[in-house]
Amino acid sequence: MSHDLYAELAAAYALGALDGEDRGRFEAHLRDGCRVCETAVLEYGKSLASLAAELPPVAPPPSVKAALIGRIGGDARRARAPWRLGWAAALAAAALVVVYLGWTLIALDRELAQRVHEVAGLKGEVARQQEVLKILGSPQTQVVVLDGLKPSPAARGRMWWHREAGGFFVATGLPAIPSDKTYQLWAIAGGTPLSAGVFDVDPKGTASLRVKPPAGVEKVEVFAVTLEPAGGLAKPSGAMYLAGKAP
Amino acid sequence: MREASEGVALICRIAAGDREAFSDFYDRYATLAFTLIRRIVGQPADAEEVLQEVFWQAWRDARAYDEGRGSPEAWILNRARSRAIDKLRSIRRKGEIFVAPLIEEIAREAEAPGQNPASLAEDRKVVQTALQLLPERERRIIELAFFEGLTQSEIALRLGEPLGTVKTRMRSGLERLRGHFAVRVATS
Secondary structure, three states, rough: OOOOHHHHHHHHHHHHOOOOOHHHHHHHHHHOOOHHHHHHHHHEEEEEEHHHHOOOOOOOOOOHHHHHHHHHHHOOOOOOOOHHHHHOOOOOOOOHHHEEEEEEEHHHHHHHHHHHHHHHHHHHHHHHHHHHHHHHHOOOOEEEEEEEEOOOOOOEEEEEOOOOOEEEOOOOOEOOOOOOOOEEEEEEEEOOOEEEEEEEOOOOEEEEEEEOOOOOOOOEEEEEEEEOOOOOOOOOOEEEEEEEEEO | HHHHHHHHHHHHHHOOOOHHHHHHHHHHHHHHHHHHHHHHHHHHHHHHHHHHHHHHHHHHHHOOOOHHHOHHHHHHHHHHHHHHHHHHHHHOOOOOOOOOOOOOHHHHHHHOOOOOOOHHHHHHHHHHHHHHOOOOOHHHEEEEEOOOOOHHHHHHHHHOOOOHHHHHHHHHHHHHHHHHHHHHHOOO
């Protein structure tokens, strides 16, 4: 096809009158980058615009503009700030996100620390329970019954005692005591009382205590509970509330 | 030229979402576009619908405007003409206007008295001032394509001329118009 034939198609194309296979052929020719035909189409377009501009003018009714103004007012795609404001908004939003993420991280960190603490507490609790179960389940464990003495005859105590693992002590029926006092448990071995720990009672008068095995003690003869100043003493000084002899 | 660059500035502002620029752009070009649309589709209600669609698309597509590819006037008129012809064709498809191959003389006789002889005569007179340099056989072909949206094959059928002849006359007619307007721009 000689270029002169394309030049003919350019005129029809500018008029929007190209159809059939001529149209596809000419559009492919334009896509191939023919500057001559592209310029011709533009020039014909200008001439046709000039031709249209010579028609006697007919003004559209104001209702068309009113409808358009209403329509673009509701156009969400365009109803936004110009670029500079857009950037400012984007920066502000980014800053908010950073603050939010920072705050969330701090909160998460705090939450994590609390959970770690809880897990540590639970682990310790499980370890204590396992020790108690081991003590209770061992055939070498002795059970020492402590009876209430003169200040609290109705009180009772039990000591599950294992020579190597130590013991688990519970008491019931002990009277409430002032805050400057404490109950102290004693393991008496070879006639010498060794402190096995201090404890307070709940409002029902009950208490429980895990007891570590005293170092270098082969056999405990007696367990006893006395009332001592808060914090306990190295040697018993107060009244004895419970006492029991090991078998 | 100054008018065109003001139009370009308005399109740039429209591309940035400036509604005031859109309002100014409409005031500047709506009558021009509506005149052409009315000439093509005829019915005022249809023409108003097309005008609204043309300017709505201009609002949406302002960013795609390329100054190198035509003046703002040509840009909006090209859209106006294209949408108006789409409308005309859709009306024809509905059978409201009959465009089967006709004998041209009969078609012209049916058109000439018209429903509104005054405005038709006025249109024809002014259009002739721009098309007067063209021989009748070229002028008619350009009118059928430009104002009535007929394709080259439809024009060949309508006029009973070979397609090759229609193509050749279309080109020579447009070349004559281009020469006319180029001279007018150069002398103004």
